[in-house]
Amino acid sequence: MNAKKTHESNTEFGRSTSELLILKPEGYPLSGMMDEYPVIENRDVFEFYAREQWNGYVARKGDYLFDRRMFPDFAYRIIDVEPAESIIGTSTSIIVTEEENGLPSSAEIKSSVKFEDIIGQELAKQKCRLIERFLEEPERFGKWAPRNILFFGPSGTGKTMLAKGLANKTDVPIIPVKATQLIGEYVGDGARQIHQLYDRAEEMAPCIIFIDELDAIALDRKFQELRGDVSEIVNALLTEMDGIVERDGVCTICSTNRIYSLDSAIRSRFEEEIEFVLPGEEEVIMIFESNVKTFPLQVEDCNFRALAKKANGLSGRDLVEKVLKTALHQAIIEEREIVTNKDLENALAKLGRKDTPQGPSELYV
Incomplete structure (x- = not known):
């Protein structure tokens, strides 16, 4: 059967390789049912063949992938892909889950x-050395293990990247989850998923569970009207964090x-709160210099120091996504072969300046 392709081959400009692909089995096109759902007995073998047959396809959330080798014509829907609209490659981690929210509960993820x-x-990296030692030799710590760590700071300062970098450096799997993914359709779904998440992590231990945007479920009650399902999720998370069930x-x-x-x-x-801060002038210069090296166009000699002085209050993500990318795209739109200092200045001017929070009463936004 010739199923319609929903992905382009690897010919599109500027796309990165998919780091994580989460699929939900949807069934065979003719029956539209799951009565013949294929059982994946060896996930390593499935992932190998999946990467091989879908290598080069652009993965978009909501699109479908059709099996051609293991379970011919069986359809999988893309629940999530990281980065968005990236290309499936030989290093892509592929997860199959029956959960609609795409929680990665059935495979380990390497960063x-x-x-x-x-x-x-640098201070955050230094504090992460303890976690690094624990993941390398968890048996040495016993009950003194650093089990619960909080990363906090302005958006776009590298919290997720450092968690993934830590997993890579210690060669352990990391299970990344957005807190909003834990909110199920029915009361009780979220609590069940929390416990399943920790069950899976225990199977892969040593392992990192990384929960992003924690405030989505853990806001103080004076800031939100706590729904019953969110309350159950919080209670389940507290149970796991308290170590009532041992998760070595x-x-x-x-x-x-x-x-x-x-x-x-x-x-x-x-046990530990690790703060992430906005980049200083020297770090802004380093971000500019390291990223322009990857531009597909030439870059004229730019006064990065002068630009850095105008970038006070911007995060690393702001600099990459809203300044450098905007400048590059402007040059491409105008069909120029070079990105100029003026392009960067204009991108900065459009973005404007952000003010840094002044005290503990301020919320990071």
Whole structure:
């Protein structure tokens, strides 16, 4: 049967390789039912063949992939892909889950992010050495293991990257989850998924569970009207973090950019809080210099120091996604072969300046 292709081959300009692909089995096109759902007995073999047959396809959330080799014409829907609209490659981690929210509960995920990719945040890196030693030799720590760590700071400062870099450096799997993914359709779904998440991490231990945007479920009650399902999720998470069920070799890292709005019951469970800060002038220069080297166009000699002085209050993600990318795209639109200092200045001017929070009463946004 010739199923319609929903992905282009690897010919599109500027796309990166998929780091993570989460699929949900949908069934055979003719029956539209799951009565013949194929059982994946060896996930390593499935992942190998899946990468081989879909290598070069652009993965978009909501699109379908059709099996051609293991279970011919069986359809899988893409629940999530990281980065968005990236290309499936030989290093892509592929997960099959029956959960609609795409929680990665059935395969281990290896990170390709390196510490060297993260510019600045030296204090945060230094504090992560303890977690690094724990993941390398969890048996040495016993009950003194660093099990619950909180990353906090402005959005775009590298919290997720550092968690992935830590997993890569210690060669352990990392299970990344956005807190919003834990909110199920029915009361009880989220709590069940929390426990399944930790069950899976324990099987892969040593392992990192990384919960991003923790404030989505853990806001102080004075900031939100707590729904019953969210309350159950929080209680399940507290149970796991308290170690009532022993999870040897599992380290939970959560991140938030609204630390002062977190529920005190949740915040008290973290043994260590690690702050991420906005880049200083020298770090901004390093971000500019390292990223323009990857531009597909030439870059004229730019005064990065002068630009850095105008970039006060911007995060690393702002600099890459809203300044450098905007400048590059402008040159491409105008069909020029060179990105100029003026392009970067214009991108900065459009973005404007952001002010840094001044005190603990301010929320990171």
